[in-house]
Amino acid sequence: MSEIDERADALYDSAYIAGMKAGWNFAVDNDSAGMQAAIAARDGYLKVLAQPRFPQTYCSQCGRELGPGNEGVSSCGDHK
Ligand SMILES: [Zn+2]
Structure with missing residues (x-):
C-alpha cells in the first residue's frame, strides 16, 4: 500500500469517526430532525x-x- 493510499484511508477513517461522533450527539439530544438535516446537507x-x-x-x-x-x-x- 502506498503512502497516498494510507493517507486516503486515514482520511476516510477520520471522516467516519467524525460522523460517528456527530451521530452520537444527535442521538444524545434526541434530535432526529437535526440528523436528517445533516444527512440531507450532503445530498448529491x-x-x-x-x-x-x-x-x-x-x-x-x-x-x-x-x-x-x-x-x-x-x-x-x-x-x-
Ligand atoms: Zn478481448
Whole structure:
C-alpha cells in the first residue's frame, strides 16, 4: 500500500469517526430532525460514486471497447 493510499484511508477513517461522533450527539439530544438535516446537507455529493469511473474500458488482449465502467478486462474470456 502506498503512502497516498494510507493517507486516503486515514482520511476516510477520520471522516467516519467524525460522523460517528456527530451521530452520537444527535442521538444524545434526541434530535432526529437535526440528523436528517445533516444527512440531507450532503445530498448529491455521493452521486459521483454511482457513475462509472471511466467513459470507455477495454480488453487488454484484443483491444475491444467495452463501454463505460470502473475497469477493463485482461482477457477475451472475460467479455462476450
Ligand atoms: Zn478481448
